Amino acid sequence: MWKDKVIHLLLVGTASTSILIVLLIFLFLGKEAGSFIFEPGLKELFDRSWIPVSFVRERFGLLPLLSGSAVVTAIAMVTTVPISVLAAVYIAEVARPTEREILKPFIEILAGIPSVVLGFFGLIVLAPLIKELFGLSSGLNALTGGILLALMAVPTVVTISEDAIMSVPFSYKNASLALGASELQTIWKVTVPAALPGIIAAIMLGVGRVIGETMAVLMVTGNSALITLNPLSPVRTMTATIAAEMGEVPIGSVHYQALFCIGITLLIITFLLNVVARVVLNKYGMKK
Amino acid sequence: MQEQTAGAEYTVEAKNVDFFYGKVQALFGVSLNIKIRHVTALIGPSGCGKSTFLRTLNRMNDTIRNTRVSGEILINGEDIYKEGMNVVKLRRQVGMVFQKSNPFPKSIFDNVAYGPRIHGQHDQQQLAEIVEKSLVDAALWDEVKDRLNDNALGLSGGQQQRLCIARALAVGPEILLMDEPASALDPKSTTKIEDLIGELREKYTIVIVTHNMQQAARVSDYTAFFYEGSLVEFDRTKKIFTKPKAKQTEDYITGRFG
Numbered sequence: 416m417w418k419d420k421v422i423h424l425l426l427v428g429t430a431s432t433s434i435l436i437v438l439l440i441f442l443f444l445g446k447e448a449g450s451f452i453f454e455p456g457l458k459e460l461f462d463r464s465w466i467p468v469s470f471v472r473e474r475f476g477l478l479p480l481l482s483g484s485a486v487v488t489a490i491a492m493v494t495t496v497p498i499s500v501l502a503a504v505y506i507a508e509v510a511r512p513t514e515r516e517i518l519k520p521f522i523e524i525l526a527g528i529p530s531v532v533l534g535f536f537g538l539i540v541l542a543p544l545i546k547e548l549f550g551l552s553s554g555l556n557a558l559t560g561g562i563l564l565a566l567m568a569v570p571t572v573v574t575i576s577e578d579a580i581m582s583v584p585f586s587y588k589n590a591s592l593a594l595g596a597s598e599l600q601t602i603w604k605v606t607v608p609a610a611l612p613g614i615i616a617a618i619m620l621g622v623g624r625v626i627g628e629t630m631a632v633l634m635v636t637g638n639s640a641l642i643t644l645n646p647l648s649p650v651r652t653m654t655a656t657i658a659a660e661m662g663e664v665p666i667g668s669v670h671y672q673a674l675f676c677i678g679i680t681l682l683i684i685t686f687l688l689n690v691v692a693r694v695v696l697n698k699y700g701m702k703k
Numbered sequence: 704m705q706e707q708t709a710g711a712e713y714t715v716e717a718k719n720v721d722f723f724y725g726k727v728q729a730l731f732g733v734s735l736n737i738k739i740r741h742v743t744a745l746i747g748p749s750g751c752g753k754s755t756f757l758r759t760l761n762r763m764n765d766t767i768r769n770t771r772v773s774g775e776i777l778i779n780g781e782d783i784y785k786e787g788m789n790v791v792k793l794r795r796q797v798g799m800v801f802q803k804s805n806p807f808p809k810s811i812f813d814n815v816a817y818g819p820r821i822h823g824q825h826d827q828q829q830l831a832e833i834v835e836k837s838l839v840d841a842a843l844w845d846e847v848k849d850r851l852n853d854n855a856l857g858l859s860g861g862q863q864q865r866l867c868i869a870r871a872l873a874v875g876p877e878i879l880l881m882d883e884p885a886s887a888l889d890p891k892s893t894t895k896i897e898d899l900i901g902e903l904r905e906k907y908t909i910v911i912v913t914h915n916m917q918q919a920a921r922v923s924d925y926t927a928f929f930y931e932g933s934l935v936e937f938d939r940t941k942k943i944f945t946k947p948k949a950k951q952t953e954d955y956i957t958g959r960f961g
Contacts, residue, residue, distance in 0.1 A: 594794065
């Protein structure tokens with residue numbers, strides 16, 4: 416009996432570790448951001464520019480970084496969602512077994528490519544291409560970053576959407592076909608709507624992946640902290656800012672604390688995205 | 704072709720039908736004529752091929768990979784396995800109700816309107832009429848008329864099955880295939896479905912697969928007994944249940960096996 420208890424405790428312990436870690440992360444982020452709340456105060460985060468090092472006045476506005484992240488994420492999602500969802504539909508519903516055997520491993524390989532390698536690809540192939548295409552002086556901008564991130568989100572969105580589509584009961588499809596619907600009508604009118612909650616969750620997770628990505632965007636977005644919604648303008652995302660500046664900032668300085676404030680903001684955004692995805696899944700999840 | 708069908712006695716004429724799942728043969732030379740606006744029951748032990756035969760009639764077996772059919776099946780005189788056969792048209796003509804009720808996770812209205820909509824009917828007025836008529840014909844209208852916009856999955860099992868019948872009726876079929884439509888239902892719901900079949904035979908040709916011998920005796924005019932992929936005996940139901948010709952049929956209906 417005591418063995419059961421020990422093992423039980425052990426399992427509870429390991430399961431709780433993840434909760435503990437999340438709490439600790441929040442705690443330490445808060446601790447490091449610390450006195451920023453009083454001096455210069457949270458109001459400072461709503462400033463319109465991010466100039467962390469200055470002889471005149473340092474400014475720590477998150478708006479340019481938020482807009483940078485937003486533009487890049489929006490471009491990435493607009494690109495990746497149609498491609499990934501259609502790919503998932505194809506793999507789950509149309510592809511022959513042999514095609515599926517070939518397609519799936521390749522999509523999984525895409526998930527395994529280190530982001531710095533994709534960054535290289537962006538820098539050497541994608542950026543010059545976009546520079547040529549739009550006649551810009553530099554190809555390092557939000558569009559390049561967004562397309563690169565779209566590539567990185569493809570595996571997440573495809574895999575989870577495909578699972579959702581595959582789990583639609585075969586009886587729905589049968590019913591539709593027996594009513595004289597074509598395969599295509601069945602896919603669009605029955606299968607995809609029934610899988611929609613899962614597809615939305617997949618998209619949410621894709622957004623989470625895109626917002627959190629650092630290395631690739633640092634390499635290709637041009638890194639200027641401007642408030643802009645222009646895809647052809649260089650931008651700077653929240654993650655890239657932390658990665659680029661953390662190495663050189665004096666520990667404990669206001670700048671240092673500001674970087675931690677960015678971290679907390681990011682964490683809150685991804686946390687909210689997860690909550691939304693979960694609510695969508697619970698509320699509209701399929702009853703079988 | 705047209706002369707043949709005019710006033711024809713049979714809606715379905717199956718001639719020497721063989722069916723294969725990959726290399727496994729499931730039907731052996733089945734020939735069977737199904738009379739218009741009558742109920743024909745297909746009975747036999749599990750795996751005897753009765754469901755397979757049913758599914759050859761609207762080509763639902765097409766959805767299973769590596770299957771092959773040979774022989775000839777004529778519906779209203781038209782060979783449904785001929786080259787260039789319009790399967791969509793066929794399935795509008797030959798509706799199907801499955802063993803497990805399978806309404807879509809949509810509203811009651813949208814379930815019934817699904818068929819007409821995919822066949823191009825988008826006029827709200829018309830759709831509403833079709834939905835009402837189909838639900839009335841499926842003996843479900845009175846129970847659901849006040850909650851057409853509720854999710855169909857909230858209905859009881861028996862109601863769901865009648866909804867599936869209404870959905871099949873909404874595309875205006877001539878033939879209705881039923882694959883053990885009451886096997887998952889309680890006795891009361893089963894009675895309702897059986898009563899419904901009794902009413903539907905006025906307008907439709909019905910082919911029903913059933914495991915329940917009493918049900919076959921109650922609802923059908925003709926009964927076909929399948930055994931190991933072959934049609935053993937086919938006759939008026941009364942005859943099959945009182946004076947079967949084949950020994951196997953007698954053994955089966957008296958409960959000696961199966």
